[in-house]
Amino acid sequence: MPPIPSPDGPAVVLDEVHKAYGATRAVDGISLTVARGEFFGLLGPNGAGKTTLIEIMEGQRRADSGTVTVLGEHPWPRNTALLPKLGVQTQTSAFFVRLTAREHLETMAALYGAGPDAAERALATVGLTDDGGTRVDDLSGGRRQRLAIASALVHDPELIFLDEPTAALDPQARRDLWQVLRDLKSAGRTIVYTTHHLDEAEALCDRVAIVVKGRISALDSPGRLIAAGSPVTRLVVPAGRLTPEAARAIPGVDRVGEEGDGLVLETLDSGPVLAAVAELAGLQGVQTRTASLEDVYLELTGTGTGTPQP
Numbered sequence: 574m575p576p577i578p579s580p581d582g583p584a585v586v587l588d589e590v591h592k593a594y595g596a597t598r599a600v601d602g603i604s605l606t607v608a609r610g611e612f613f614g615l616l617g618p619n620g621a622g623k624t625t626l627i628e629i630m631e632g633q634r635r636a637d638s639g640t641v642t643v644l645g646e647h648p649w650p651r652n653t654a655l656l657p658k659l660g661v662q663t664q665t666s667a668f669f670v671r672l673t674a675r676e677h678l679e680t681m682a683a684l685y686g687a688g689p690d691a692a693e694r695a696l697a698t699v700g701l702t703d704d705g706g707t708r709v710d711d712l713s714g715g716r717r718q719r720l721a722i723a724s725a726l727v728h729d730p731e732l733i734f735l736d737e738p739t740a741a742l743d744p745q746a747r748r749d750l751w752q753v754l755r756d757l758k759s760a761g762r763t764i765v766y767t768t769h770h771l772d773e774a775e776a777l778c779d780r781v782a783i784v785v786k787g788r789i790s791a792l793d794s795p796g797r798l799i800a801a802g803s804p805v806t807r808l809v810v811p812a813g814r815l816t817p818e819a820a821r822a823i824p825g826v827d828r829v830g831e832e833g834d835g836l837v838l839e840t841l842d843s844g845p846v847l848a849a850v851a852e853l854a855g856l857q858g859v860q861t862r863t864a865s866l867e868d869v870y871l872e873l874t875g876t877g878t879g880t881p882q883p
């Protein structure tokens with residue numbers, strides 16, 4: 574048995590973790606460390622193994638092999654000493670729907686043995702104080718999602734696992750939730766987070782691991798991943814202004830693709846290409862995009878962007 578790190582060591586240490594379901598290698602040799610206070614993102618396509626990995630960290634699933642250390646302890650076999658230190662986002666289907674939001678949280682707090690003001694504090698943290706008296710059934714999707722996060726926080730855990738908390742939220746609700754998550758980080762919580770929204774990961778996460786087929790393809794801060802990725806600039810020219818042939822003929826254009834109705838010109842030398850586009854098609858409505866985490870992600874997961882043609 575490897576030595577257990579001290580309680581003020583990293584929040585999570587995974588070493589060569591494997592988990593298969595029959596012939597499916599859901600987690601295929603993952604090693605990573607999450608520091609205390611870190612906002613750590615797990616990204617990857619559907620079926621990449623993110624939920625399985627989170628469940629292993631939470632102690633809900635047993636790894637086939639490898640070592641899992643969470644807050645200095647082994648989460649499996651089910652470690653009851655660890656549970657109060659972990660915040661696990663409740664699925665909205667697990668709510669006490671006939672209760673009000675406040676009563677739901679008071680019930681959760683009582684189950685955890687949290688203090689009398691825990692429910693009110695959790696409501697305030699996620700900006701739900703004014704909805705405390707609303708029945709869970711009557712809350713909007715965005716507010717239910719906040720309640721799910723409040724349920725994960727009510728007992729003041731050290732480490733919070735959030736699995737796609739902003740899925741199914743409208744853009745405004747998503748942005749509002751970002752602020753809640755930023756505040757949690759500022760308060761020193763460690764957050765392990767999965768999302769399919771790359772902009773979200775770029776905006777929130779200190780580091781992200783991009784998981785593909787149960788393995789880590791890349792692990793670093795979004796900024797460093799972007800800097801190390803493609804230095805390509807994309808110019809998006811509205812439809813009907815430039816033919817693909819004319820675009821390909823511009824010196825410095827490496828690839829031309831289509832996106833919606835427009836043309837996407839990829840270049841390593843955007844200045845002269847922009848000047849040529851200005852001359853041929855005018856610049857009105859032309860957009861310039863430098864690399865984002867999404868580009869790095871698409872590159873690593875092999876899903877490609879637009880339909881570039883050489």
Ligand SMILES: Nc1ncnc2c1ncn2[C@@H]1O[C@H](COP(=O)(O)OP(=O)(O)OP(=O)(O)O)[C@@H](O)[C@H]1O
Binds near residue numbers: 594599617
């Ligand atoms: N209980 C299970 N029994 C059998 N196969 C499973 C089980 N849970 C997950 N899998 C399979 O393991 C692989 C990884 O699934 P997992 O849910 O961990 O991926 P994910 O990255 O969280 O995907 P998503 O983004 O869709 O939630 C998939 O091929 C999935 O079908």
